Amino acid sequence: MNKNDGSILSVIKNGYCIGCGACTYVNKSLFNVKLNKYGMYSAIIVRKRIDEEIIKEASKICPFSDFSLNEFEISRNNEESLQYDDKIGFYINLYVGHISNLERRIQSSSGGLITWFLSYLLKNRQVDGVIHINPCYTPGTLFKYSISENVNHIRNGSGSHYYPIDLSKILNFLKESSDKKYVIVGLPCFIKSIKLLSLYYPEIRSKIKYHIGLVCGHLKATSFSELICLQCNINPMKVLSMKYRYKFKNRKASQYGLKILYMKKDNLKKKIVGNNSLFGMKWSYGFFKYPACDFCDDVYCECADISFGDAWLSEYEIDCKGTNIIIPRNKEIDDILINASKNKEIEIKNISKLEILKSQAGGIRHKRDGMQYRLYLYKKKLIWAPKKRYEANNEHISIFRRLLYKYRFYISISSNKLYFKSKKRKYPVFYFRIHITGLVIMYNLIFFTDAIVGKIRNFLRR
Ligand SMILES: Cc1cc2nc3c(=O)[nH]c(=O)nc-3n(C[C@H](O)[C@H](O)[C@H](O)COP(=O)(O)OP(=O)(O)OC[C@H]3O[C@@H](n4cnc5c(N)ncnc54)[C@H](O)[C@@H]3O)c2cc1C
Ligand code: SF4
Ligand code: SF4
Structure with missing residues (x-):
């Protein structure tokens, strides 16, 4: 059993665990699921002695292991x-x-x-x-x-x-x-x-x-909800519930709001805010x-x-x-x-x-074209990634799409790390925004260039 053998251990050790908890059903004295420092559920190994048979069994039910069915x-x-x-x-x-x-x-x-x-x-x-x-x-x-x-x-x-x-x-x-x-x-x-x-x-x-x-x-991760609350001047530890898809009358379905119920000085308060007015709400x-x-x-x-x-x-x-x-x-x-x-x-x-x-055009591109490119990047650097139904590739997409997927990848990884650091700062939202903005600007530049190049290409093809 090594770190890159494709078993459930490689999933956990390389950070591909989604925290579903299925492995705890196989053996709850070996696996446990806990919220990690980035606010994501993740499996942990609770015993030093690892039984190979249990690992084999758990690898067959872990959705990201190479030994489970696709x-x-x-x-x-x-x-x-x-x-x-x-x-x-x-x-x-x-x-x-x-x-x-x-x-x-x-x-x-x-x-x-x-x-x-x-x-x-x-x-x-x-x-x-x-x-x-x-x-x-x-x-x-x-x-x-x-x-x-x-x-x-x-x-x-x-x-x-x-x-x-x-x-x-x-x-x-x-x-x-x-x-x-x-x-x-x-x-x-x-x-x-x-x-x-x-x-x-x-x-x-x-x-x-x-x-x-x-x-x-x-x-x-929980950071998503926390950043929303902090931007609304609400202490995340006083929040009782959040509705992430509050529907506004006469707006598009995609222009939804967020409804936050929270406590302030023993009083129950409610705040409703539009998704477009908050930083970090853009899914892409x-x-x-x-x-x-x-x-x-x-x-x-x-x-x-x-x-x-x-x-x-x-x-x-x-x-x-x-x-x-x-x-x-x-x-x-x-x-x-x-x-x-x-x-x-x-x-x-x-x-x-x-x-x-x-x-779901955007989601499909990200999970198919984008994923093949991410697999290619990892393969090149000899980093283990879970076996997927599609092979590593970098020739199926344009150079701008490659850059776009690269920057989106950087933003995701950096946002988790930066938010963790920002929690120790006096002004966490300011710290987070200042440090992530460079990546976001680069991403937007690539996005618009890719869109313009695409339009020119389509025009020339006509
Ligand atoms: C994390 C996440 C990502 C999504 N991404 C997309 C997307 O990219 N494209 C898209 O078209 N749709 C996406 N959806 C689905 C979409 O947002 C709606 O949930 C779906 O269309 C069902 O709507 P509804 O009005 O029928 O559901 P409702 O009648 O409102 O019921 C929703 C049901 O789903 C359950 N539920 C809510 N959140 C979760 C969760 N995290 N895990 C398990 N069960 C849950 C609720 O308990 C409830 O029973 C996503 C949903 C989630 C939670
Ligand atoms: S994107 Fe895939 S891995 Fe992530 S939550 Fe959705 S289904 Fe699970
Ligand atoms: S089964 Fe796999 S993805 Fe699910 S919690 Fe266990 S290690 Fe994580």
């Missing part, structure tokens, strides 16, 4: 009615849509269809409980995975929580629980871990009946990203039974109420959607594969 192998399906696309995965239909109830749609992050779907499964006794993220109202730990057993609790968890989470406590609860059936909501890497666990642990397979996936760009910069996310090639949560994302397409983006893209991956689930649409509980309509791809 997304295609896990989701491979012979159902004849399914179609396959190498970016979307297996699917039976492709839709855009939203819940019909306006109030619930406004409360959600996109079209509210995840909360509707979870409530449907519970009300119709398809499951006994829902494993998803709920607010904790505890300063320092704003969100965690929990089990909702009634519709009010399910609704309380709605929204996109850009906050670190781990599954270890829930998994250990499942180990000891009775034979209840659950549905789980998760980011692609978390759903991948659960599917891998299900392959080797029949009790997980029988207890988790449905897997609901979120489309995913990347996950943020990749501030406070988990390092693992730069080595992830799953955009649409290919291992899920159904995936939901935002319809980032101009005709839907103008609607502040929010709209989902929906990718059902089996017939049973597709039938539920079709019937609910007939009953007018939800509104859905078919869209083309091209539109589904267009809605």
Whole structure:
């Protein structure tokens, strides 16, 4: 066992752990998951003596180990009615849509269809409980995975929580629980871990009946939420909850706000601020990203039974109420959607594969073209990186795209380190901004040059 053998140990030691907690299910006296100094959950080895058999077993369920199956192998399906696309995965239909109830749609992050779907499964006794993220109202730990057993609790968890989470406590609860059936909501890497666990642990397979996936760009460390609070002159340790996708009337869906609930001198206060007025909110910069996310090639949560994302397409983006893209991956689930649409509980309509791809164009470029280039950079420097479905390459993209991915990579890594340093300063936001701004300016320059060169090239091709 060495640092670069592709096992779970290389994942942990080289910083590619996403903190899902699946390894603690394999052996909780060897693995533990803790928040690290950068505000990300990460596995740690708690014993000095390492048993090789346990490492082998855990390497088969770790989503970033070279010894676990990849997304295609896990989701491979012979159902004849399914179609396959190498970016979307297996699917039976492709839709855009939203819940019909306006109030619930406004409360959600996109079209509210995840909360509707979870409530449907519970009300119709398809499951006994829902494993998803709920607010904790505890300063320092704003969100965690929990089990909702009634519709009010399910609704309380709605929204996109850009906050670190781990599954270890829930998994250990499942180990000891009775034979209840659950549905789980998760980011692609978390759903991948659960599917891998299900392959080797029949009790997980029988207890988790449905897997609901979120489309995913990347996950943020706690620093993301802290920087937002500091910019609003709010002490992060006084914050009880944050809503990251507050919908403003008559604005585009992408021009959302942040709602912060916090304590000030024993009084409960509320602050709502637009995302465009804050530094660090631009997703393409990749501030406070988990390092693992730069080595992830799953955009649409290919291992899920159904995936939901935002319809980032101009005709839907103008609607502040929010709209989902929906990718059902089996017939049973597709039938539920079709019937609910007939009953007018939800509104859905078919869209083309091209539109589904267009809605996540930036994410796909970053996770495919960009990732191949990052693999190339690491290979050149002989740094170990997890085995992916795509090979290291630097010839598939222009020199400007290469520079762009390089600077985005620098920004992500530097933002985590700089924020950690800035916490010890008197004016953390000032320190952070001063030190990261050079990289951001360079990134923007490359971005605009690349866009202009692209336009000229397209013009000359005509
Ligand atoms: C970190 C992150 C990155 C994302 N990146 C993209 C992206 O690049 N492109 C895109 O189109 N969509 C992305 N999404 C998904 C999108 O933001 C919406 O969550 C999705 O469209 C569902 O919307 P909804 O209105 O149906 O969900 P809602 O009805 O509001 O319900 C959301 C459900 O998801 C659960 N949930 C929220 N956050 C998490 C989390 N971190 N882990 C597990 N479960 C969670 C909630 O508990 C709730 O049950 C991302 C979401 C997250 C959390
Ligand atoms: S990614 Fe998950 S399974 Fe792998 S080491 Fe981290 S916590 Fe454990
Ligand atoms: S980008 Fe990939 S690794 Fe990162 S949170 Fe999303 S699914 Fe997980």
